[in-house]
Amino acid sequence: MLDAELDAALCALIEQWNVAEKRIKRAEHVRANEIVAPAIFELRYAGRKIVDSIQIILAHDIFQDAEKHAKVSSFIADATEDCVKAKHDAIDAMMNFVTTWFDETEKSIGVEEIQKFFPTT
Structure with missing residues (x-):
């Protein structure tokens, strides 16, 4: 326990970290086990700031x-x-993969075939 603030x-940091990791x-998984580097980098940056705050608390x-x-609060x-940025990078990676896949599928089998599966869109 530190203080309420x-x-x-x-607690908010832990929640965001856990969501980002998921x-x-x-x-x-969506990208067939490709590393999502931008998101990993953001977690690395977060880790550095966590370590920096721990160093201040210990010293x-x-x-x-x-x-x-104030410095510890700022680091946190x-x-x-x-x-949060890592979460967004992970979503961007998934959306990029799905968009690219859909574009390639559309070019490969044609719009008419896709519309058979999604007739109202």
């Missing part, structure tokens, strides 16, 4: 040093944002 920020794994009494407390907020 940091505890809430860390989306990255799903994107890798300073952040409850007696407002500047250090930035890490959470990096996780």
